[in-house]
Amino acid sequence: MLKSLRQKWMPIFLVLTLLAALIVPLAPVSVSEASESATEDIIIEDVRIKMRDGVELAARVYRPNDDGKYPVLLSRTPYNSGAFNAPKGTAGDYVNIGTSYTKMGYAVVVQDVRGRYASDGVPEPFKGDDTDGYDTLEWIAEQNWSNQKIGMFGASARGMTQTSMMD
Numbered sequence: 001m002l003k004s005l006r007q008k009w010m011p012i013f014l015v016l017t018l019l020a021a022l023i024v025p026l027a028p029v030s031v032s033e034a035s036e037s038a039t040e041d042i043i044i045e046d047v048r049i050k051m052r053d054g055v056e057l058a059a060r061v062y063r064p065n066d067d068g069k070y071p072v073l074l075s076r077t078p079y080n081s082g083a084f085n086a087p088k089g090t091a092g093d094y095v096n097i098g099t100s101y102t103k104m105g106y107a108v109v110v111q112d113v114r115g116r117y118a119s120d121g122v123p124e125p126f127k128g129d130d131t132d133g134y135d136t137l138e139w140i141a142e143q144n145w146s147n148q149k150i151g152m153f154g155a156s157a158r159g160m161t162q163t164s165m166m167d
Contacts, residue, residue, distance in 0.1 A: 040065065041064065041065055041102075041103065042062060042063070042064065042065060042099055042102045042103070043061075043062070043063050043064070043065045044060065044061070044062050044098070044099075045060070045061050045063075046058065046059070046060055046061075046082075046083040046084050046118075047059050047060075047061055047083070049111065049135070049136055049139045050135075050139075051114075051131070051132055051135045052131065052135055055114060055119075055120045055121040056119070056120050057111055057112060057113070057114060057119040057120070057121070057132060057136070058081060058083035058084050058085075058111070058112045058117065058118035058119045059081060059083055059109050059110060059111035059112070059136075060081045060082050060083040060098065060109075060110050060111075061107065061108070061109050062098035062099060062101075062102045062107065062108040062109075062110075063102060063107035063108075063145050064102055064105065064107070064145075067144075068145070069144070069145060069146060069147040070105060070106055070107040070145055070146065070147055071105075071106055071107070071147055071149040071150070071151065072106065072107045072108070072109060072140050072146050072147075072149070072150045072151070073097075073101055073106050073107070073108045073109070073150075073151050073152070073153055074108075074109045074110075074111070074136065074137070074140060074150060074151070074152045074153075075093075075094055075097075075108075075109070075110050075111070075152065075153050075154045075158050075162075076111045076112075076113050076129065076132070076133060076136065076152075076154070076158065076161040076162070077093045077094070077110060077111065077112060077113065077116075077154065077157075077158045077161070078112075078113050078116045078123075078125070078157050078158075078161075079093045079157070079158070080093050080112065080116070080117045081093055081094075081110040081111055081112045081117065081118075082095065082110075083110075083111075083112060083117070083118050084118040085117055085118045093110055093158075094108070094110045097110075097153075098110060107143075107145055107146065109136070109140060111136055113129065113132065113161060114128055114132055125157075126160055126161070126164055129160075129161045129164040129165065130164050130165050133152075133161060133162070133164065133165040134165060137150055152165075
């Protein structure tokens with residue numbers, strides 16, 4: 001069943017990925033320091049998500065500052081989500097998408113892939129992205145701020161982490 005869903009939704013996924021890349025600029029936004037709360041309307045929090053083998057992957061979560069349930073956008077990145085280690089002067093990969101889409105009523109999760117930046121494990125590009133991605137989707141679906149409608153986005157290597165889940 002999952003394979004038929006993938007085949008049905010793949011064209012839509014590709015179009016949404018392209019639109020996200022075109023609509024929201026991808027350049028990093030400078031801030032003085034990563035924090036738990038960027039504005040009164042947005043909560044930014046760093047979390048560790050446990051994978052099925054016990055390895056914990058770091059993620060930065062952007063969500064509206066209320067008790068609602070929201071659709072979630074996920075990107076898995078080898079380029080530093082900023083979670084737990086954002087150097088001064090930068091807030092991490094896709095911070096502009098995180099804050100922009102949160103203001104439009106989405107929660108956004110940007111996760112460091114295995115072995116990169118604050119994520120545990122050994123870095124092996126694209127190996128295990130399918131299971132790590134699936135475990136992350138499961139974690140997102142369990143969160144009290146998630147309405148269990150999850151989309152994924154990313155260009156270049158970020159996009160490849162998404163497509164690896166499609167087989």
